[in-house]
Amino acid sequence: MTSPTFKRAAVIGWPVAHSLSPVIHNHWMQVHGIEGEYEKITVEPENLASAVEDMKTKGFSGFNVTVPHKEAIIPYLDKLAPLARLMGAVNTVKIDVDGTTTGFNTDGIGLLANLEKSLPSWPRDRPALVVGAGGAARAAALGLLNENLPFVVITNRTRKKAEAIAQDIGRGRMVVVDWEERNDVALTAGLIVNTTTLGMHGNDALELDISKCARDTVVYDIVYQPLITPLLAEAEKLGLRTVTGLGMLVYQAAAAFKVWFDIMPEYDAALRARLEAVFQ
Ligand code: ATR
Numbered sequence: 001m002t003s004p005t006f007k008r009a010a011v012i013g014w015p016v017a018h019s020l021s022p023v024i025h026n027h028w029m030q031v032h033g034i035e036g037e038y039e040k041i042t043v044e045p046e047n048l049a050s051a052v053e054d055m056k057t058k059g060f061s062g063f064n065v066t067v068p069h070k071e072a073i074i075p076y077l078d079k080l081a082p083l084a085r086l087m088g089a090v091n092t093v094k095i096d097v098d099g100t101t102t103g104f105n106t107d108g109i110g111l112l113a114n115l116e117k118s119l120p121s122w123p124r125d126r127p128a129l130v131v132g133a134g135g136a137a138r139a140a141a142l143g144l145l146n147e148n149l150p151f152v153v154i155t156n157r158t159r160k161k162a163e164a165i166a167q168d169i170g171r172g173r174m175v176v177v178d179w180e181e182r183n184d185v186a187l188t189a190g191l192i193v194n195t196t197t198l199g200m201h202g203n204d205a206l207e208l209d210i211s212k213c214a215r216d217t218v219v220y221d222i223v224y225q226p227l228i229t230p231l232l233a234e235a236e237k238l239g240l241r242t243v244t245g246l247g248m249l250v251y252q253a254a255a256a257f258k259v260w261f262d263i264m265p266e267y268d269a270a271l272r273a274r275l276e277a278v279f280q
Contacts, residue, residue, distance in 0.1 A: 007036030013066035028265040092256040107139035110252025123190030132196035133161035183209040199229035
């Protein structure tokens, strides 16, 4: 029997075995003296509705949602926070004591927080270039559109997906550029964010010519397996400033922890060491 103060949270996904979220949340629970556990729960698509009901009856404070459920879960939730509605995707669910479920999306917050904490002086005087048009690209674009940049450029192999993002959230401040023209745009961007799966272990590298970028350009890759992707390695070699994707994972988690426990946790040295150990 667990005590009534025991807090439960989890990540649901399919597959979910490799998730690092338990390392992060269990660390913070320990730091903040919260007696409880953050678990990984494999949920196959056909069991999504019953999984949500299960979490309610088993006393979970909330849970994270990962692939392939981020969009599919929406019909099973009672409420949606504004960012989740704009994103059309949920990565965090809060369960109130009366069982009411609210969907949040902290991916964009995490992406921007990582950039702000890593390189607060990233250039805002030139456009940002978002490469890709999946869920992560939408999160990046939403975050960057709040940053008072001249505009946000988006490019994707499948152009119509980039157009859909610009239309849904762009407020006239997003420009879609053909995939074949991405090198020209990279030249003038102050920030380049790779949100595609290119560069991930087992995938091809992202082909992007950054050799003529201004020296103060920041290259941000949300892929964190490997931590230094071929794109980041190239940027480092050229002397450009880089941001790795691991921090995004940590800061989206921090925002979720705040939703559940009303505490904003820190990316402290001990957590950094624990995560870096995973990548040794
Ligand atoms: P997420 O929601 O996690 O961002 P996703 O929806 O699967 O993931 O998006 C993956 C992104 O990587 C897409 O922008 C995809 O481009 P398409 O929309 O054209 O599929 C991009 N991507 C994946 N493999 C690619 C490749 N070989 N070349 C170019 N882009 C690729």
